[in-house]
Amino acid sequence: MSTQTTPNSLTALDPRKLGDLHDEYYPQVYRYLRYRLEDERLCEDLAAEVFLRLLEHLHRNKGEITNVRGWLLGTARHLVQDTLRGKYRRPTTPLEEHEHLSNGATTELDLENSQDHQRVRAAMQKLTADQQHVLALRFTQELSLEEAARIMQRSVNAIKVLQHRAVDALRRHLEPA
Amino acid sequence: MKPTNLSHLFEECDLQVRQGIPLETVLMQHPEHAEALRPLLETSQLGRTLAGGIVPNRAAQNRSRAQFLAAAAEMRQPARRTLSTGLLRFAVNLVMALLVALTAFSVTGLVSAQSLPGDTLYPVKRAVENAQVALTSNPASRLGLEETLDDRRSFEVQALAERGRSNQDVAFAGFFSGSAADGWMAAGVPLALPAEIKPELLAGSYVQVNGRTQADGSVAVTSISLRLFTITGIVEQVEPDRWTVGGVKVRIAPQTMINGTFTVGDSISLTAIRTGTDEFLALAIGPRLPKPAMDATLSARGSLPTGEPDDDGNTGSDDDDNVDGDSTDVPGDDDPGEDEFEDSEPDDDQPDDNNSED
Numbered sequence: 037m038s039t040q041t042t043p044n045s046l047t048a049l050d051p052r053k054l055g056d057l058h059d060e061y062y063p064q065v066y067r068y069l070r071y072r073l074e075d076e077r078l079c080e081d082l083a084a085e086v087f088l089r090l091l092e093h094l095h096r097n098k099g100e101i102t103n104v105r106g107w108l109l110g111t112a113r114h115l116v117q118d119t120l121r122g123k124y125r126r127p128t129t130p131l132e133e134h135e136h137l138s139n140g141a142t143t144e145l146d147l148e149n150s151q152d153h154q155r156v157r158a159a160m161q162k163l164t165a166d167q168q169h170v171l172a173l174r175f176t177q178e179l180s181l182e183e184a185a186r187i188m189q190r191s192v193n194a195i196k197v198l199q200h201r202a203v204d205a206l207r208r209h210l211e212p213a
Numbered sequence: 214m215k216p217t218n219l220s221h222l223f224e225e226c227d228l229q230v231r232q233g234i235p236l237e238t239v240l241m242q243h244p245e246h247a248e249a250l251r252p253l254l255e256t257s258q259l260g261r262t263l264a265g266g267i268v269p270n271r272a273a274q275n276r277s278r279a280q281f282l283a284a285a286a287e288m289r290q291p292a293r294r295t296l297s298t299g300l301l302r303f304a305v306n307l308v309m310a311l312l313v314a315l316t317a318f319s320v321t322g323l324v325s326a327q328s329l330p331g332d333t334l335y336p337v338k339r340a341v342e343n344a345q346v347a348l349t350s351n352p353a354s355r356l357g358l359e360e361t362l363d364d365r366r367s368f369e370v371q372a373l374a375e376r377g378r379s380n381q382d383v384a385f386a387g388f389f390s391g392s393a394a395d396g397w398m399a400a401g402v403p404l405a406l407p408a409e410i411k412p413e414l415l416a417g418s419y420v421q422v423n424g425r426t427q428a429d430g431s432v433a434v435t436s437i438s439l440r441l442f443t444i445t446g447i448v449e450q451v452e453p454d455r456w457t458v459g460g461v462k463v464r465i466a467p468q469t470m471i472n473g474t475f476t477v478g479d480s481i482s483l484t485a486i487r488t489g490t491d492e493f494l495a496l497a498i499g500p501r502l503p504k505p506a507m508d509a510t511l512s513a514r515g516s517l518p519t520g521e522p523d524d525d526g527n528t529g530s531d532d533d534d535n536v537d538g539d540s541t542d543v544p545g546d547d548d549p550g551e552d553e554f555e556d557s558e559p560d561d562d563q564p565d566d567n568n569s570e571d
Binding site for chain 1: 219220221223224252253255256257259260261263264266267268269270273274276277278280281282284285286288289476478479480500
């Protein structure tokens, strides 16, 4: 399936097309969410919610979606922002609780990656919303500058600068205090 | 160097690193900016490495898919009902209501509900039942209803025997059981089998029987075949040897013909045989059909090794013999949704109905 989809082929809510769309974009949406949020289950719920919102949008048929991935990632971003607003004061869980690994094995490298992930995520959350968004788009989606610019509705140059500042800010927050 | 220029340079170097050029090699190309670029590039690498380790849970993805497609199916439903189909359904309901009223409040109606094959009002009783089946779209409910009607058919045959009404054409379904010594039965009804039928091959099968009542209370079998069930619905769960479709668990054998690739959330039709009280074995699986296939296709699948083909189709295509009505269609090859998404130039569309702003 193309990453760009005309609305007419979706508004009919054809199950095969919708199934293809979900198969293609779910991993991307989930990766975006998971990069920005710590809670795996929450990310799964939010990913499902993103697709249900797409469905509602298509059903209402209000306006066209010609960049489906952009729409989905934009919606994911809004959901992340909503979640972060609601969770700012929630105490963070201890690192030890996140050292489990999906394959059941615990190696030193996995543990190190897990700890790195926690550090990066913690540092990410200190960035501005736009900085987090651009890094999640570039890191998890392998988007080109042009694609990121299109999704964020900015110029390519603006994205370059934003990305540079975001990486620099992330670096500073990752440095030992 | 101006920050903007450094941003361009960072992007250029980051791209080279992503393309596999070693970091040191990249930095050597810009020795005057190496000190500023190195931490940025290392941070970027760290960010990408960790992002690469994120893999969605397959079960969660399947759940989301099923939820997504079920919601879509629900949304499609009202749109599908055109005025004509709405009127048709109304008319069917009206007829149903009249039939039910007739059945409930008139003496003849009461007789119809209790009528047996050969009675004048028996076709009315069957018409009401067929309408009930046709109006039941949920696969699990439909199977339950068909099971009830199967039981009713066998009770009718037993009632005919108790009343000594022989030479009456009957059709019913049930599990085939018995032995050569004790005799063979289907749904508890004794059977007189033609010599060409090998009953041992049928033992334990859920079969459709067509035949004629005899004075001794048995049924002289004219045809017997595996009873086929069609289950149409959304795939809810896929395991290697078992799928759940519309709430019905169906066993998948290596011989099951799966016509296409299906995952959770797909809308399918499958033909199955019954292998136990609540067990079904899929014979063929295909995309959901817009309308039932020909019964002739079925009878070829459903015929048992009786030694000769059944000219009547023997899966109940005759009105009086039809236990399962339209439930014997087989999934076919046609796919109503072959056309793909059209490509288009991307634009700047953004979500416009979300409930928050940054």
